[in-house]
Amino acid sequence: MNEESEETMVNTTQDVAWQQTQSEAEAHLAKRRLTEKIAFGVLWAAGAVAVLVLIAVVGYVLLEGAQVIDWAFLTTRPKGGLSGEGGMSTTIVATIYLVGLTILIAAPLGVGAGIYLVEYAGEMQGTSGWQAHLISVIRFGVETLAGVPSIIFGLFGYALFVTTMKFGFSMIAAALSGACLVLPVIIRTTEEALLTVPRPYREGSLALGATQWQTNWRVVLPAAMPGIITGVVLSVGRIVSETAVFYVTLGGSYYMPPSPILHFRDFLTSGGRTMALHLYYLANDTAAFDKAMGTGAVLVVSIILINLAINYLSHRLNQSMRGEA
Amino acid sequence: MTGSEIKLETQNFDLYYGNFQALDDISLQIPANQVTAIIGPSGCGKSTFLRAFNRMNDLIPGVHTDGEISMEGENIFNMDVVALRRRVGMVFQRPNPFPKSIYDNVTYGPRVNGLRDRDKLDEIAERSLRGAALWDEVKDDLGKSGLALSGGQQQRLCIARALAVEPDVILMDEPASALDPIATLRIEELIRELKEDYTIVIVTHNMQQAGRVSDYTAFFYTDESRTGILVEFDNTKKIFTNPSDQRTEDYITGRFG
Numbered sequence: 028m029n030e031e032s033e034e035t036m037v038n039t040t041q042d043v044a045w046q047q048t049q050s051e052a053e054a055h056l057a058k059r060r061l062t063e064k065i066a067f068g069v070l071w072a073a074g075a076v077a078v079l080v081l082i083a084v085v086g087y088v089l090l091e092g093a094q095v096i097d098w099a100f101l102t103t104r105p106k107g108g109l110s111g112e113g114g115m116s117t118t119i120v121a122t123i124y125l126v127g128l129t130i131l132i133a134a135p136l137g138v139g140a141g142i143y144l145v146e147y148a149g150e151m152q153g154t155s156g157w158q159a160h161l162i163s164v165i166r167f168g169v170e171t172l173a174g175v176p177s178i179i180f181g182l183f184g185y186a187l188f189v190t191t192m193k194f195g196f197s198m199i200a201a202a203l204s205g206a207c208l209v210l211p212v213i214i215r216t217t218e219e220a221l222l223t224v225p226r227p228y229r230e231g232s233l234a235l236g237a238t239q240w241q242t243n244w245r246v247v248l249p250a251a252m253p254g255i256i257t258g259v260v261l262s263v264g265r266i267v268s269e270t271a272v273f274y275v276t277l278g279g280s281y282y283m284p285p286s287p288i289l290h291f292r293d294f295l296t297s298g299g300r301t302m303a304l305h306l307y308y309l310a311n312d313t314a315a316f317d318k319a320m321g322t323g324a325v326l327v328v329s330i331i332l333i334n335l336a337i338n339y340l341s342h343r344l345n346q347s348m349r350g351e352a
Numbered sequence: 353m354t355g356s357e358i359k360l361e362t363q364n365f366d367l368y369y370g371n372f373q374a375l376d377d378i379s380l381q382i383p384a385n386q387v388t389a390i391i392g393p394s395g396c397g398k399s400t401f402l403r404a405f406n407r408m409n410d411l412i413p414g415v416h417t418d419g420e421i422s423m424e425g426e427n428i429f430n431m432d433v434v435a436l437r438r439r440v441g442m443v444f445q446r447p448n449p450f451p452k453s454i455y456d457n458v459t460y461g462p463r464v465n466g467l468r469d470r471d472k473l474d475e476i477a478e479r480s481l482r483g484a485a486l487w488d489e490v491k492d493d494l495g496k497s498g499l500a501l502s503g504g505q506q507q508r509l510c511i512a513r514a515l516a517v518e519p520d521v522i523l524m525d526e527p528a529s530a531l532d533p534i535a536t537l538r539i540e541e542l543i544r545e546l547k548e549d550y551t552i553v554i555v556t557h558n559m560q561q562a563g564r565v566s567d568y569t570a571f572f573y574t575d576e577s578r579t580g581i582l583v584e585f586d587n588t589k590k591i592f593t594n595p596s597d598q599r600t601e602d603y604i605t606g607r608f609g
């Protein structure tokens with residue numbers, strides 16, 4: 028065994044011109060090993076610090092919040108006033124309503140725009156020339172909008188929906204403004220999801236005499252669904268945690284918004300206060316630091332649940348796509 | 353080629369990808385209810401030519417064409433492309449079943465063409481799967497995902513899917529290249545059976561396969577200056593035993609050593 032391996036060793040040294048001597052090679056290897064260890068150590072430390080900071084923030088809010096959260100806190104409405112008396116029930120309801128209404132507006136628009144950009148005007152049509160330029164300008168715009176500070180959308184919504192269109196501080200003004208805020212997210216994720224759908228699916232469908240609409244509806248969209256849903260749920264998270272936009276479009280009423288099923292018109296024109304907004308008011312205008320923490324804790328838990336939902340959904344949908352479910 | 357009816361005909365057909373000419377003045381006639389093989393070195397334009405018949409190249413950026421292709425005398429570029437593709441089915445090189453059940457894969461074509469009747473769909477599913485020699489393997493499990501089948505089964509599923517819309521012509525682009533020898537033989541057997549009812553055009557890299565399954569063979573070629581030239585088109589027997597062009601002979605014998 029020894030003889031053989033020595034022979035191969037000799038052979039390699041002879042064949043490979045750049046090969047250093049044995050001891051040089053060993054020294055070099057030791058050096059590379061050391062670099063490897065240092066790099067690993069630094070990255071590990073960075074990761075550890077980042078995680079610790081996150082745990083500290085979330086843990087602090089949850090621990091502080093836990094002291095005021097009880098059934099009554101969740102089910103009574105805020106009483107207003109400087110002392111921040113009462114619970115947060117109406118803000119939970121308002122958040123859910125606002126999320127629903129915003130998504131109802133933003134999802135069809137955003138998904139539709141994404142489909143148009145990829146399937147009809149973009150990649151899948153092999154658009155070229157000025158049209159391709161137009162598409163890339165639109166893409167750039169969408170990407171830029173996704174990075175614009177949210178208060179810009181708030182001011183826009185205030186100017187257009189609250190004032191010019193005379194909706195006042197209302198669910199509808201807030202939902203329309205919120206829709207503008209999350210549209211770029213939904214468009215981007217839809218586009219990305221569509222681009223991951225293999226071209227052969229489309230060709231297979233078209234080759235069977237399906238129209239483009241049938242192809243999109245029956246093959247492409249189902250295959251892109253995990254990504255699209257992820258984008259929508261991501262937007263839910265954005266809306267739940269947004270304050271600036273709703274501060275200037277939803278007002279701050281802490282009364283229970285009218286039911287969207289029983290009194291749809293009143294619902295649309297009523298103001299309200301989401302959890303995040305409530306937290307902002309509590310922290311700003313009252314001395315109720317503990318209530319603010321309680322609200323914050325509920326908010327954080329909601330966000331965590333939303334993210335878990337994203338993971339679960341995309342995992343499940345991926346599985347069923349691959350035929351494992 | 354006397355005696356047989358002409359299904360597809362190309363006249364001085366050119367195709368360009370942007371400025372690049374990929375098919376150069378192709379004129380040939382594809383007889384009905386026969387298997388026509390298209391052979392030639394890689395990059396010579398075989399797939400491009402095949403995809404011209406169902407206008408699949410329309411989907412590619414910057415493609416434009418000259419000349420004419422007709423089916424039963426009608427210019428396909430004047431036909432509605434959806435109607436054309438219903439009559440000219442295609443099986444792709446890589447099996448591409450949809451991420452749906454076997455049943456939904458097979459009945460996809462009839463459904464998009466407006467058929468709703470469950471009994472009829474069931475009947476079509478069975479007939480097509482039998483036609484593609486897959487029925488016995490999947491009949492108890494039609495709800496299973498098409499992606500859960502083996503590669504060879506997936507390809508037969510794709511053939512079944514093409515059969516289900518009852519096209520006149522079936523285009524096959526190296527349908528067996530991703531398959532093992534046994535699955536390949538099954539597909540070849542199938543092709544020979546299918547020509548009773550369909551006109552088949554098949555691209556293949558495998559000379560033996562061309563010899564085994566086809567009645568006619570077109571030899572395409574590419575050199576430094578031109579791509580997508582039709583060197584020779586004739587009876588498969590003639591092409592393989594007594595080609596009239598030196599390049600055809602070189603290609604065929606080169607492959608056999």
Ligand SMILES: Nc1ncnc2c1ncn2[C@@H]1O[C@H](COP(=O)(O)OP(=O)(O)OP(=O)(O)O)[C@@H](O)[C@H]1O
Pocket residue numbers: 369372374392393394395396397398399400401412557579
């Ligand atoms: N989408 C495209 N855009 C630009 N050029 C292309 C495109 N598809 C093919 N071509 C070019 O056209 C020529 C013919 O390609 P084609 O795919 O038809 O060859 P082929 O004979 O099928 O080759 P293979 O045997 O390798 O599959 C090649 O030079 C190829 O590079």
Ligand SMILES: [Mg+2]
Pocket residue numbers: 398399400
């Ligand atoms: Mg090819």
